[in-house]
Amino acid sequence: MDVTIAWRCRACSSEDARLERRVRAWMATRGWDAEATTTMTAPGYVPLGSIDAVTKETLDWGRKDRTDEERVAAFADAGVATCLKAVDEETTREIREATERFVERVERRFEESFGDIVYGRDRFAFREIGSRGGERFDALVDLELEEWATLRALARDDAPWRALVDALMPNGWNVHVSVVYSRPGAKNQEWHADGRHLDVECDVRTGCGHAPPYGVCVFMPLIDLSRETGFTQFFMRSHKTSKLIGFGDASLILRLSFDGILDAGQSVAYDYRLLHRGMANDSLANRPVLQFLYTAPAYRETKNYGTRSLWSSQ
Ligand SMILES: O=C(O)CCC(=O)C(=O)O
Known part of the structure; x- marks a missing residue:
């Protein structure tokens, strides 16, 4: 049997740990020994940065290489x-x-x-x-x-x-x-x-x-x-x-x-x-x-x- 739990949370690691604890406790009350996977979805646009480092120099308004x-x-x-x-x-x-x-x-x-x-x-x-x-x-x-x-x-x-x-x-x-x-x-x-x-x-x-x-x-x-x-x-x-x-x-x-x-x-x-x-x-x-x-x-x-x-x- 598959069970899906929807959880609205903030994106921080403590929420992840809290969710895991809750799911484990919930399963324990039912005597279940099952696997759980966490999948995160976001409610809107999620920007992704580059692997190139952003520094105060790269962000400088006065950079000479830009119009x-x-x-x-x-x-x-x-x-x-x-x-x-x-x-x-x-x-x-x-x-x-x-x-x-x-x-x-x-x-x-x-x-x-x-x-x-x-x-x-x-x-x-x-x-x-x-x-x-x-x-x-x-x-x-x-x-x-x-x-x-x-x-x-x-x-x-x-x-x-x-x-x-x-x-x-x-x-x-x-x-x-x-x-x-x-x-x-x-x-x-x-x-x-x-x-x-x-x-x-x-x-x-x-x-x-x-x-x-x-x-x-x-x-x-x-x-x-x-x-x-x-x-x-x-x-x-x-x-x-x-x-x-x-x-x-x-x-x-x-x-x-x-x-x-x-x-x-x-x-x-x-x-x-x-x-x-x-x-x-x-x-x-x-x-x-x-x-x-x-x-x-x-x-x-x-x-x-x-x-x-x-x-x-x-
Ligand atoms: O302390 C800072 O560097 C920023 C403070 C700030 O963002 C604020 O008080 O709204």
Whole structure:
């Protein structure tokens, strides 16, 4: 007799082990001594990577062997590109110092006015800052303030990734900047996409036809990243369909995971719909990363922050 069990699960090895345990227990209750085979099917398009290694160099937007059209096509396919032309050291240092002062101010405010929130443990969402789980935070920068003049000029005019953003969003863009920082002890994040799918997704059979990006996010680390400090890991091609949400762990076996280990001032740009996750910070120092979110003029971000102001009763 053949028995088929349908099991909706996430694509990760712990699910496989859980399924095996369940099937064995189920068979034992019936006194069966039978063989079982696991066959996996996916609910949508499953991209497959190449055996050739993908590196920050092969993903570089500035590669000289590509035309602008080929760069846009490569980004549309991978959903991610690096910008290895770094922001100069002086500018990076100046912004890092402003960021450190900013983070100190935010943390002091929590200590003084929000004693009921355990910073680094509790989840919270204010208008200006949200926790991203455990020791990871995302604090919005007010670019209009004088203290951020250098960062404002970088975000709007001087960034080495400016050509990339202009090419991907030819109808114009708005930019918002935040500081994403992970303190020592921050754990691996869950795979997630920052932005939802708002338009056409790819054809299930070909993986083609998804809408162009309405948002492009750029991460620029303010320190040199390593496996110890942690980095952002990306699931290439996952921006083409919402059906891969929940399947982040499959990126490694599909040979589509890219580790964004960059030097300070270098950057990585990704489609706002792309799955990614921040990796653990096993070092002794904070890992501050600037997040530049470029969005189509009509787009309004609602998801990532709260409504109550951190500074409201001051
Ligand atoms: O910590 C990182 O490198 C990325 C964080 C991130 O993706 C997020 O908070 O949405």
